[in-house]
Amino acid sequence: MSKLYIVGIGSGNVKTMTMRALECIKSSRVVVGYDGYIELIKDLVKDKIVISSGMGQEVKRCRIAVEKVKEGYDTCIVSSGDAGLYGMAGLVLEIENRINFEVVPGVSAVFLAASCLGAPLMDDMCTVSLSDHLIPWEVVKKRLVAAVQGDFVIALYNPRSHLRPYNLEKAVQLLLSYRDKNTPVGIVKNAGRKGERVIITTLGKVEYEVVDMMTTVIVGNSRTYIKDNTIITPRGYPI
Template sequence: MQGKIILVGTGPGDKDYICPRALLALEQSDIIAGYKTYIELIKTLFPEKQFASSGMKKEVDRCVEVLELAEAGNVVSLISSGDAGIYGMAGIMLEIVAERQSEVPVDIIPGISAATSAASLLGAPLMNDFVTLSLSDLLTPWELIQKRIRAAGEGDFAVALYNPRSKTRIKQLDTAVDILLQYQKPETPVGIVKQAMREGQQVVLTTLGELKNADVDMLTTVIIGNSQTQVINGKMVTIRGYRL
């Protein structure tokens, strides 16, 4: 039998927020592979499945293992939280398949991203042009990240921040706030969502001027409004310009 790789975005991890096509792919897979934290989120949904999990910073090894399993004739789903093509496993998996000149077919199934999950809980903060930025400098130089933050501020984009702060990476969020304050007012609305659609979910509205003091970690998505963003009836809304 010919094996196959399916890159699956599992969204926040709750079954209600995994698209039917993704659930079908996982059900039809011989093996489900992924980062151990994401595997734990969906493991109870597929108790009969074989799982292959690995830790942080093992992305390349994970993809090599998935390819070898698929070349052995298995249908393997490689999962990412959110969408596999947004800071997920799709890119590196496609790179490795090409590098090894493998003929194993690869399918990609989209998922609900952290940005859209957070936005739905906050209201409608991404109603106009927006950017997603990761503050993790593990794979992207910090100088380049700062350049992109400045471009987002100059362009008056709403900004969805991924990986805003970790135990060892403290000052990057403060720097991002300082850069954006050069373009936006301190009272610009900001939404903070932790554990979206998961147990322990927290949703907080604050402002750009107060963001440095917020409780933010790697399980948090931060959405910063633009010059047209308002708080309406307790919801964060970026005005698009429709005539009322």
């Protein structure tokens, strides 16, 4: 029976990809994905039937992947990071969950970014996407307020784009209403990829212009601190 693999490719670098993700890509006859993600794994899919498309075609890609499985092809649909976190897993299963499928986890951008910063995620944390393309901004604001009031370390996904140039600034100003301006912030662009850039700063000194959609922003909680250019959120062990 043919199978659909819903694969998280992490950064797209084979060094940060799970062995299972590599196995599933290699065993698939068809690989479906966003143009940019297919480019990242182009060396892995040279002998495959590759179906790629641009932003905004997510539903179409998922439907194609499902149809290819029904046609008898082992098929892989790829997401960056983890397929179950802002990836394709949910959308595929909303469309069709009565096929033979496997969700293959990947290393999410938040963990790749955290590894560049030190140990910012050692306490309770959450992720919030600043994209208001699918979720209204009022809902995004509500989630940010709940996260900061709960004193979570907050990882911001989709922080800033040319279509949403001010969402990160609006989010930071909202967080500053609840959190000290000296709260550590880590900004990691292209985590685990060529062109990786790491910036350690504070909530009151975020440079918005350096941030884009390939960037993850991690905001510390009330106990997070910077030590020797490393961000640390203590777990609470007595030392």
